[in-house]
Amino acid sequence: MREKKVWLVVTFHTTAAAIGMEKLCAARGVAGRLIPVPRALTADCGMAWRAEPAARAALEALAAEEGLEVEGFYELLI
Amino acid sequence: MIYLDNAATTVRKPPQVIDAVVRAMGSFGNSARGTHEGALTASRTIYDARGKIAALFGCPRADHVAFTANSTEALNIAISGLVRAGDRVLSTDLEHNSVLRPLYRLRDERGVALDFVPADRQGSIDYADFERLLHPDTRAVVCTHASNLTGNAVDLARVGALAHAHGALFIVDASQSAGVLPIDMEQMHIDALCFTGHKSLMGPQGTGGLCLRGELDILPWKVGGTGVQTYSERQPEQLPVRLEAGTLNGHGIAGLSAALDFINEVGIETIHAHETALMRRFYEGVRALPNVQVYGDFARERAAVVVLNIGDCDSGEVADALAEDYGIATRSGAHCAPRLHRALGTEGQGAVRFSFGWYNTEAETDAAIRAVEELAR
Numbered sequence: 001m002r003e004k005k006v007w008l009v010v011t012f013h014t015t016a017a018a019i020g021m022e023k024l025c026a027a028r029g030v031a032g033r034l035i036p037v038p039r040a041l042t043a044d045c046g047m048a049w050r051a052e053p054a055a056r057a058a059l060e061a062l063a064a065e066e067g068l069e070v071e072g073f074y075e076l077l078i
Numbered sequence: 079m080i081y082l083d084n085a086a087t088t089v090r091k092p093p094q095v096i097d098a099v100v101r102a103m104g105s106f107g108n109s110a111r112g113t114h115e116g117a118l119t120a121s122r123t124i125y126d127a128r129g130k131i132a133a134l135f136g137c138p139r140a141d142h143v144a145f146t147a148n149s150t151e152a153l154n155i156a157i158s159g160l161v162r163a164g165d166r167v168l169s170t171d172l173e174h175n176s177v178l179r180p181l182y183r184l185r186d187e188r189g190v191a192l193d194f195v196p197a198d199r200q201g202s203i204d205y206a207d208f209e210r211l212l213h214p215d216t217r218a219v220v221c222t223h224a225s226n227l228t229g230n231a232v233d234l235a236r237v238g239a240l241a242h243a244h245g246a247l248f249i250v251d252a253s254q255s256a257g258v259l260p261i262d263m264e265q266m267h268i269d270a271l272c273f274t275g276h277k278s279l280m281g282p283q284g285t286g287g288l289c290l291r292g293e294l295d296i297l298p299w300k301v302g303g304t305g306v307q308t309y310s311e312r313q314p315e316q317l318p319v320r321l322e323a324g325t326l327n328g329h330g331i332a333g334l335s336a337a338l339d340f341i342n343e344v345g346i347e348t349i350h351a352h353e354t355a356l357m358r359r360f361y362e363g364v365r366a367l368p369n370v371q372v373y374g375d376f377a378r379e380r381a382a383v384v385v386l387n388i389g390d391c392d393s394g395e396v397a398d399a400l401a402e403d404y405g406i407a408t409r410s411g412a413h414c415a416p417r418l419h420r421a422l423g424t425e426g427q428g429a430v431r432f433s434f435g436w437y438n439t440e441a442e443t444d445a446a447i448r449a450v451e452e453l454a455r
Binding site: 014042 | 109110111112113118121122124125128140141305306307308309310314315316317318319
């Protein structure tokens with residue numbers, strides 16, 4: 001398996017919100033990508049946004065600014 | 079074939095719609111089911127389509143656009159999801175069975191009381207009747223934007239304002255108007271807008287949806303797989319997934335998305351003007367013919383539909399002659415509009431509906447006029 005490192009993981013209630021985050025980040029040049037929700041967070045399915053932990057403040061501001069509903073921000077070794 | 083049955087479905091689609099469906103069928107995974115490229119491509123396309131629908135209809139939130147298979151499914155979700163046992167609902171004689179049957183079922187199964195704004199012999203309604211029939215316990219007004227039988231349009235802003243003034247929700251069936259008549263959910267006070275993708279939106283069959291304004295407590299009509307919240311025993315609360323159990327028609331929605339691009343490029347005003355010009359050309363060509371009776375109000379805004387009868391001929395025989403002898407496709411019979419046919423007095427005879435679309439021409443319209451003229455002799 002790939003070597004693990006600490007990532008910021010942003011989770012959502014809906015796929016629409018996850019894709020919305022991807023669109024927003026692409027438009028604003030914020031790095032990251034969609035991944036399956038880590039099962040350490042929930043055994044439920046779904047997708048999450050994975051980014052460098054340093055991006056947290058920028059992503060929180062972006063979500064708040066655009067009214068994007070985020071379920072949670074987590075830092076995980078994955 | 080001269081296709082004048084666009085109110086049933088548009089046969090000719092913009093080429094980019096067909097291309098988009100073909101591309102999607104060769105590349106789409108299941109939307110909301112994973113983060114590999116195939117699944118994400120489907121999810122992204124559907125996300126974009128939601129945004130385009132929201133923009134077209136003035137729906138304040140793109141994630142309040144839920145995709146369905148058609149208007150009927152959207153109307154079932156809206157009506158059965160918003161009306162509770164013992165409520166009262168106001169509707170009209172103009173409605174299609176996709177509105178009427180869900181309402182009749184609520185009446186039979188949940189004791190919902192129904193009131194109907196009557197139509198006259200030209201299929202027109204009196205707006206004062208909405209005021210008269212709105213009761214303190216009226217939970218919702220369910221109304222079509224344009225009759226699928228006569229083409230008569232309803233002033234939605236006026237009805238929506240009346241509904242809200244009486245504390246009722248406003249549910250709209252936009253099957254005959256989406257893509258050709260302007261719709262603004264905010265300005266028209268529409269709480270739930272139900273549309274189909276395969277008629278004047280010129281998308282594939284099997285596409286449609288429901289747009290919701292505001293935070294409505296709407297019960298899902300179906301529950302099941304969503305790709306999220308797997309271990310919850312209940313359907314997720316959040317829109318749009320709350321109303322979208324099961325795999326979406328991603329291939330169809332890709333086509334619908336391309337159709338929306340086409341409509342935005344051409345402009346719904348241009349499309350409406352073209353269809354209206356053909357509809358009026360046809361109307362003027364047949365209205366004074368001896369033995370021809372045209373139904374409907376042609377003095378106001380309307381969809382591009384002309385419905386008529388020839389003498390006392392069975393409408394099915396007329397439509398069959400048009401198809402077999404002239405190669406003209408129309409729709410005869412009752413058009414799933416039982417209350418309006420009764421109002422027009424055409425329950426026995428039915429009527430022959432000519433409906434015009436973006437791809438019809440003046441030459442086709444003139445051929446249809448000549449055919450009616452010959453058949454009416």
